[in-house]
Amino acid sequence: MKRSEKAAKILQMLEEFYPETPPPLDHDNSFQLLIAVLMSAQTTDKKVNQVTPELFRHGPDATRMATLEVSHIQEMIREVGLAPTKAKNISKLSKILVESYEGEIPDTFEGLESLPGVGHKTAGVVMAQAFGVPAFPIDTHIHRLAARWGLSNGTNVVKTEKDLKAIFPKESWNKLHLQIIFFGREYCPARNHDLTQCPICSWAATKKRIKQEMGSR
Ligand code: SF4
Numbered sequence: 186m187k188r189s190e191k192a193a194k195i196l197q198m199l200e201e202f203y204p205e206t207p208p209p210l211d212h213d214n215s216f217q218l219l220i221a222v223l224m225s226a227q228t229t230d231k232k233v234n235q236v237t238p239e240l241f242r243h244g245p246d247a248t249r250m251a252t253l254e255v256s257h258i259q260e261m262i263r264e265v266g267l268a269p270t271k272a273k274n275i276s277k278l279s280k281i282l283v284e285s286y287e288g289e290i291p292d293t294f295e296g297l298e299s300l301p302g303v304g305h306k307t308a309g310v311v312m313a314q315a316f317g318v319p320a321f322p323i324d325t326h327i328h329r330l331a332a333r334w335g336l337s338n339g340t341n342v343v344k345t346e347k348d349l350k351a352i353f354p355k356e357s358w359n360k361l362h363l364q365i366i367f368f369g370r371e372y373c374p375a376r377n378h379d380l381t382q383c384p385i386c387s388w389a390a391t392k393k394r395i396k397q398e399m400g401s402r
Pocket residue numbers: 330333369372373374378379380381383384385386387
């Protein structure tokens with residue numbers, strides 16, 4: 186099967202599996218979305234959603250967050266991974282937003298990526314979900330699945346992003362990003378397993394890859 190046919194079939198299946206894609210991280214405004222996405226590195230979305238209600242009660246926007254002590258922020262987010270670093274970045278970032286952006290978040294990749302703790306993936310999620318700009322943020326699920334499905338050679342996330350953007354229509358990117366994540370979470374265990382039993386890998390994975398996975402079990 187050609188890569189383009191495979192992509193079209195995957196798109197159709199994921200649309201059937203996940204017609205709705207509610208944003209996984211709870212937030213009331215784009216500042217809160219940015220903070221939640223920043224915190225989701227090395228942590229589950231579930232854990233982030235457990236700590237954000239208290240954090241956002243004290244710091245609902247950049248102006249209020251900028252007034253909080255780093256130690257207070259750290260205490261409120263202590264259950265997420267890398268809490269000390271994230272607390273420092275949240276405080277610094279909020280102050281920058283107040284000083285340079287009138288408390289709003291920038292609506293460009295460059296502006297977002299210049300903020301402490303905000304990398305390309307975080308910026309992509311915010312551009313997609315807060316501003317509706319087509320982006321294809323690549324997380325570990327998407328990176329791994331793109332390689333398993335034979336849609337990218339998986340050398341690195343930059344290459345995966347480029348390959349997926351080239352085969353999927355631009356208007357599908359934002360929703361597809363979430364659909365692949367939902368599929369990965371529901372179906373894909375981290376460890377090696379039987380690809381022939383999977384609704385997508387059973388037909389999309391290359392024979393070589395199935396052999397590799399089966400051989401290493
Ligand atoms: S076989 Fe299925 S469950 Fe496993 S990685 Fe592929 S898509 Fe995910």
